[in-house]
Amino acid sequence: MFILPFALLTLTFFILPAIATVWMSFTDLDVKMKPNFIGLENYIRIFQDYSLGEILQNTIVYAVASLGFVLLLSLIIAISTQYFMKGKTVATGYRVLWLIPSLFPSVVFAIFWKYIFDPTENGFLNKIGMHLGAVDEPVSWITRYAMPIVILGTVVGSVSSNVILLSSSINSIPEDLYKAARVDGAGEKSIILKIILPTLRWPLMYITITTLIGFVSSYFFIMLLTDGGPMHDSTTLALYSYQQAFQLKYYGYGAAISMFVVVIALALTLVLLRLFDFDALVQPSRIEE
Amino acid sequence: MIQLKGVVKEYGNAKNKEVTRAVDGIDLEINQGEFIALLGPSGCGKTTTLMMIAGLLKATKGEILFDGKVVNQMEPKDRNIGMVFQSYALYPHLKVIDNIAFPLREKKVPKAEAYEKAKNIAKKLQIENLLNRKPAQLSGGQQQRVAMARALVKEPQILLLDEPMSNLDARLKLDLRDEIRKLQREIGVTTIIVTHDQEEALAISDRVAVLDAGKIQQYDTPYNLYHKPKNLFIANFLGTPPMNIVEGHVEEQDGRQVFAAEGVRYMLPQNREVAKEHIGCRVAIGLRPNDIRICESTENTIPVRIELVEQLGAEQLIKAKPLAGDHIIRIVAENEMKLKAGETVSIRILENKFHLFNLERNGINILS
Ligand SMILES: Nc1ncnc2c1ncn2[C@@H]1O[C@H](COP(=O)(O)OP(=O)(O)OP(=O)(O)O)[C@@H](O)[C@H]1O
Ligand SMILES: [Mg+2]
Numbered sequence: 001m002f003i004l005p006f007a008l009l010t011l012t013f014f015i016l017p018a019i020a021t022v023w024m025s026f027t028d029l030d031v032k033m034k035p036n037f038i039g040l041e042n043y044i045r046i047f048q049d050y051s052l053g054e055i056l057q058n059t060i061v062y063a064v065a066s067l068g069f070v071l072l073l074s075l076i077i078a079i080s081t082q083y084f085m086k087g088k089t090v091a092t093g094y095r096v097l098w099l100i101p102s103l104f105p106s107v108v109f110a111i112f113w114k115y116i117f118d119p120t121e122n123g124f125l126n127k128i129g130m131h132l133g134a135v136d137e138p139v140s141w142i143t144r145y146a147m148p149i150v151i152l153g154t155v156v157g158s159v160s161s162n163v164i165l166l167s168s169s170i171n172s173i174p175e176d177l178y179k180a181a182r183v184d185g186a187g188e189k190s191i192i193l194k195i196i197l198p199t200l201r202w203p204l205m206y207i208t209i210t211t212l213i214g215f216v217s218s219y220f221f222i223m224l225l226t227d228g229g230p231m232h233d234s235t236t237l238a239l240y241s242y243q244q245a246f247q248l249k250y251y252g253y254g255a256a257i258s259m260f261v262v263v264i265a266l267a268l269t270l271v272l273l274r275l276f277d278f279d280a281l282v283q284p285s286r287i288e289e
Numbered sequence: 290m291i292q293l294k295g296v297v298k299e300y301g302n303a304k305n306k307e308v309t310r311a312v313d314g315i316d317l318e319i320n321q322g323e324f325i326a327l328l329g330p331s332g333c334g335k336t337t338t339l340m341m342i343a344g345l346l347k348a349t350k351g352e353i354l355f356d357g358k359v360v361n362q363m364e365p366k367d368r369n370i371g372m373v374f375q376s377y378a379l380y381p382h383l384k385v386i387d388n389i390a391f392p393l394r395e396k397k398v399p400k401a402e403a404y405e406k407a408k409n410i411a412k413k414l415q416i417e418n419l420l421n422r423k424p425a426q427l428s429g430g431q432q433q434r435v436a437m438a439r440a441l442v443k444e445p446q447i448l449l450l451d452e453p454m455s456n457l458d459a460r461l462k463l464d465l466r467d468e469i470r471k472l473q474r475e476i477g478v479t480t481i482i483v484t485h486d487q488e489e490a491l492a493i494s495d496r497v498a499v500l501d502a503g504k505i506q507q508y509d510t511p512y513n514l515y516h517k518p519k520n521l522f523i524a525n526f527l528g529t530p531p532m533n534i535v536e537g538h539v540e541e542q543d544g545r546q547v548f549a550a551e552g553v554r555y556m557l558p559q560n561r562e563v564a565k566e567h568i569g570c571r572v573a574i575g576l577r578p579n580d581i582r583i584c585e586s587t588e589n590t591i592p593v594r595i596e597l598v599e600q601l602g603a604e605q606l607i608k609a610k611p612l613a614g615d616h617i618i619r620i621v622a623e624n625e626m627k628l629k630a631g632e633t634v635s636i637r638i639l640e641n642k643f644h645l646f647n648l649e650r651n652g653i654n655i656l657s
Contacts, residue, residue: 176378182366183345
């Protein structure tokens, strides 16, 4: 009885849109709003799309590189502030500093990057570069390094929440464990590899799955920063789906591409769960004799 | 041999510049192969002292010597110590066997040899059947054994135990206690145990250092601590049921010395009189409940009224008040004596079993 309102909510906001998208992906719905059922045609079209190869490659590069940097950076920051500088005010302050990018709306954040990499001589990087004599004339950074800049922006924006998650896990390691390790002759390397990292296994799994899916399926930030350009240089699958649906008004085709994204995300999740040996987490920890 | 010379540890508080002196000038000598206990109430600095011996904390002042060599600056891993923590501190992600082999692997002992040694020590501690489990799959007692095995596997020169048995139930504690003692004798490792359980400390150790407020109050054999307490703190701290302490003074009467307090007059035996300087001072008499006898009213006995009779099992605990006083005196009596609350009886103090402490001189024992 009491579940009913929630069930209805779930139905209207999660299940219906999903069904609608699936349905749309089998139609030729466009700006005329007169959908006709066309079967698998949209899906066939995806694989015939001459940009697919490049976009798929972009998506992989973007998602994997961003994830890699996010994980590495989050780990380094979390371990150094929560283990090496434990309890120091500087450490906390440093973590708060990383929080700033995620506090601003991505629009503001995108403008910030645009200013940094602005192609005119007024752009921050160009100004500095020319002042120091490193470059002679303004460089069109975004045109030239579209993908690296998109990745940089994404990484900087998503590190802080992961740092918070990892730090709290590291913080839960009892002090005695470090002491025991020091008595047992363990160096910092052993402590990190054998005590800290194993503790971070599940948080890392969570971060990997959520950020990877997030990167595969989000487009907003890229759209603001480069809009996928120049050409398709920084277009990912999700952004492409958005462009097809909302800029070119091929709703049906856009829906089909987003379905494709969903399938990829699901597949990734399953592979990653297997990789992290998720079964071990849900198994009971105590063996009774 | 381990020596502590005037060791002080202060914990600073960066925020308000306040300094807590957790350990306040400790001198201690522990002989090769000896088993000693650090005993004291909570917060007296036991763990802090142990951590300094382990090298996990640096002493603020003073010297720590191993075999005559100052080790203040030596890293824990170079001190050749094994340690068991109250929380056991097993590495949760390693199997039992890997936990035990860990110290050897960190010392770059070859894999085969390390695991061979780990298995041997596991056998000694009867945990061979648990080697493939994770710590979370063990009971408290089993974890304790694993922690012990991990501490001993590198054949340390010194074994440090920080309340190793405080998380175990009473029965298991007794068994493990005997086992630890036996094992220690067998391998002859110098051992320091931290505990706040006096029975454990007295039962297991060669010598016990009783700490209070960061200072050693007495460092002696269990026998001497119990029978020859240096001061009122030790007398009060050790023994259950606790010693009776009655405040009064010693006065002279017809050439004899008499301890006098409210409702109590006790003529001291001539061989146990106090020095002149203590006469008239505030003095407390210390009487263990076991060293008082209930008897007929004769010379030099004290009349009391029984307030309460408690059954202890093997004997009974009597709580009585002197007829003319208001302090409770606890007496242990045989079960055969039929005693009832409200009854008036007399008590006799065993002549060579009482203690006198001068309260004007920090409660020092003036009879030993
Ligand atoms: N890291 C610290 N910072 C500040 N004060 C501390 C710190 N560790 C301990 N203390 C203080 O030092 C004193 C001694 O602490 P210690 O842990 O040595 O006591 P202990 O005898 O082991 O007590 P327990 O039986 O409760 O374990 C206590 O007053 C405690 O509050
Ligand atoms: Mg302690």
